[in-house]
Amino acid sequence: METIGLVGVTARDIGASGLARFTWAKEERTARLPELAGALGVDEVVYLATCNRVELFYRRRASGEDRDLRRAAWRALAGGEASDGEAERTLRGWIGEGAVEHLFLVASGLDSAQVGEREIQGQLREALQQARQAGVVGGLVDRLVEEALRVAHQVHRDTHLGAGRTSLAEIAADHLIERARRTPSPVALIGVSPMTERAGAALRREGISVIVVNRTLDRAVDLARRLDGAEAMSLEEFCSRPPMVEALLSATGAPETVLDRAVLERLAARSPSGEPPLVVDLAVPPDVDPEAARACGLTRIGMDEINSLAERRRAERISEAAAARELIDEALAGLRERLAERALSPVLARLNQRYRRTALEGVERLLAKEGFAFDPASRETLELWAETLARRLAHLPTRGLRELASRHGLAAVDLFLAAGDEELRRELGTIDSFDWIDPTAQEG
Numbered sequence: 001m002e003t004i005g006l007v008g009v010t011a012r013d014i015g016a017s018g019l020a021r022f023t024w025a026k027e028e029r030t031a032r033l034p035e036l037a038g039a040l041g042v043d044e045v046v047y048l049a050t051c052n053r054v055e056l057f058y059r060r061r062a063s064g065e066d067r068d069l070r071r072a073a074w075r076a077l078a079g080g081e082a083s084d085g086e087a088e089r090t091l092r093g094w095i096g097e098g099a100v101e102h103l104f105l106v107a108s109g110l111d112s113a114q115v116g117e118r119e120i121q122g123q124l125r126e127a128l129q130q131a132r133q134a135g136v137v138g139g140l141v142d143r144l145v146e147e148a149l150r151v152a153h154q155v156h157r158d159t160h161l162g163a164g165r166t167s168l169a170e171i172a173a174d175h176l177i178e179r180a181r182r183t184p185s186p187v188a189l190i191g192v193s194p195m196t197e198r199a200g201a202a203l204r205r206e207g208i209s210v211i212v213v214n215r216t217l218d219r220a221v222d223l224a225r226r227l228d229g230a231e232a233m234s235l236e237e238f239c240s241r242p243p244m245v246e247a248l249l250s251a252t253g254a255p256e257t258v259l260d261r262a263v264l265e266r267l268a269a270r271s272p273s274g275e276p277p278l279v280v281d282l283a284v285p286p287d288v289d290p291e292a293a294r295a296c297g298l299t300r301i302g303m304d305e306i307n308s309l310a311e312r313r314r315a316e317r318i319s320e321a322a323a324a325r326e327l328i329d330e331a332l333a334g335l336r337e338r339l340a341e342r343a344l345s346p347v348l349a350r351l352n353q354r355y356r357r358t359a360l361e362g363v364e365r366l367l368a369k370e371g372f373a374f375d376p377a378s379r380e381t382l383e384l385w386a387e388t389l390a391r392r393l394a395h396l397p398t399r400g401l402r403e404l405a406s407r408h409g410l411a412a413v414d415l416f417l418a419a420g421d422e423e424l425r426r427e428l429g430t431i432d433s434f435d436w437i438d439p440t441a442q443e444g
Contacts, residue, residue: 003142004212006099007073008106011089011266011284012113013312018090019284022054022077025255029127033134039076040069044141048106048127050056050120051168051195051251051284051303052113057103059141067095097332100144104328107148108155110321113310114168116161119163121152121195149294151331159323168306172249172280173202174239175301179247180208183273186231187211188238188245190259191252192219195282200227213238215252237299239263244270247278250287258287264296282306332405340405348401353425359390 011019026030038047042058049055054421056073061284074087082090094102105111107124128145131137136169137145155161176187176199189196210230212221217234224230233243235258242263244384252258259267259279268276279300286302293300363386367374370391374382405413 001095002067003060003232004058004096004099004144005060005067005069006055006057006102007070007091008053008093008102010053010111010113011051011303011307013092014090016051016284016286016307017053019054019303022079023049025282026253028255030130030134033131034138036076037136040072042069044137046129046131046141046145048124049284050123051282053106053111054306055103057099057145059139065275068093093146095399097336098147100335101328101332103148104151104331105370107145108150108151108324108328109161110324110328113307114171115321116156116324117167118156119167119169119198121149121245122194125149137267138273147331147335148149153330154331155269158327161321167198167200168282168303168310171306171310172282172301172443174201175278176203176247176249176279176402177206179207179278180206183234183246184244184274185209185244185272188213188248189223190214190235190248190250190287191254192216192223192239193251193253193285195251196249197223197226200230204228211238211243240270241268242267244272245277246273246275247280249268249280251282252282252287254287255285257292258283260289261292261295264288264292264298268296268298275372280306322409333419337402337406340410343410344402347413349416350400350427351398351401352391355390355394356387359386362386363433379423 005329009019009022024047026049029049036047036056037043037058040056040058041061043061045056045058046053047056049292054077056069056077058069060067060069070087070091070093071082073091074082102364103223104112107121109115109120112120124145128137128142132142172195178188180203187203188211189200190213192214196212200212204208204227210218210224210227212224212227212230212232213235214232215235217232220232220234221280224232234261239259245267249269250258262328264279271277276296277296279288279293279298281300281302284303288300290300290302360383363382367379401413402417404416
């Protein structure tokens with residue numbers, strides 16, 4: 001379907017600092033989505049932003065409008081105009097089935113820096129919920145995102161794609177665990193998010209004490225309770241009177257720096273071992289300014305370093321993704337067939353009615369011409385035979401049109417039907433392609 005599209009960019013392409021230009025603060029997203037839909041000129045849009053990617057999945061208002069929305073997306077997300085060719089070089093775009101295929105790959109973790117990670121499913125579902133709250137989905141985009149989440153669940157259920165260390169949070173936790181074993185002390189988790197919760201669970205499995213820090217203390221308490229024995233602390237208290245920790249992980253989604261140089265100096269001064277604490281910063285934009293960390297002598301591992309390690313592991317896992325890719329291909333084929341059936345059903349019904357009416361009219365002409373006089377029972381038998389013949393004759397073109405739509409799109413079906421006589425074209429009408437995905441659409 002040509003009105004479906006996707007524009008996206010990842011930290012693999014432009015780095016964490018570049019990705020921050022297109023990342024909205026989490027608390028702003030729902031309120032800004034109607035503005036985004038208006039700026040793009042779309043009826044539906046889902047804005048997905050994680051520490052590793054930003055994606056816009058949308059449905060345009062009309063298939064005849066500009067299909068490449070990368071410059072509009074740049075303007076809406078980054079502010080200002082891109083220079084000549086800048087948006088096209090930086091952002092990637094898909095239309096039609098290519099957009100749906102990319103969405104399925106993203107939801108299943110096959111396009112993630114850490115292939116097979118599951119966190120993206122929760123992030124995509126949250127993005128869909130924000131779009132629903134903002135009133136910018138409710139039609140085809142909504143259904144396609146739900147289908148992507150269903151396919152992702154099937155991929156992880158039926159393959160070994162998610163086995164082992166698959167999330168960026170777990171990669172970050174490996175660094176924290178190594179430091180906590182070398183210089184034992186609690187680890188601070190700053191921000192309540194799927195990333196910090198998953199990293200905290202990995203730390204607790206290793207018996208490492210955890211302190212959950214959040215701007216809202218109640219949320220910190222809730223996560224600490226889920227982490228079985230963790231402590232909780234408000235962000236204000238943490239910044240003014242930091243605990244004695246050897247390592248911390250921060251992933252808040254705040255629009256600006258959360259831990260400034262003064263806080264980092266206090267943390268360094270209270271390190272139990274005397275060695276500056278390890279800072280793992282998974283936020284985009286960063287929670288800890290790299291220059292401030294360097295000035296305080298702290299080792300800071302940011303998203304670029306985490307993604308680099310994940311990319312090396314990603315190459316090792318690609319071979320495991322073949323079975324998952326096969327499931328996605330099957331899901332796309334099934335979706336295409338269902339949508340083709342939905343789009344074609346009214347036309348095929350009218351075509352079958354045309355065959356039936358033509359057959360019955362032929363019976364009437366034959367009886368009138370030959371002057372046959374049948375009793376009602378015999379006439380009913382003859383008409384039943386004519387209707388059966390009509391159904392059999394209609395079967396082949398009906399099946400052929402379904403296959404044509406599935407393989408080559410509705411444009412090919414329209415071309416085939418256009419070869420018929422004018423009366424037939426008027427009778428069959430036009431194909432409603434609202435819910436159709438064009439299998440010939442490619443990446444832009």
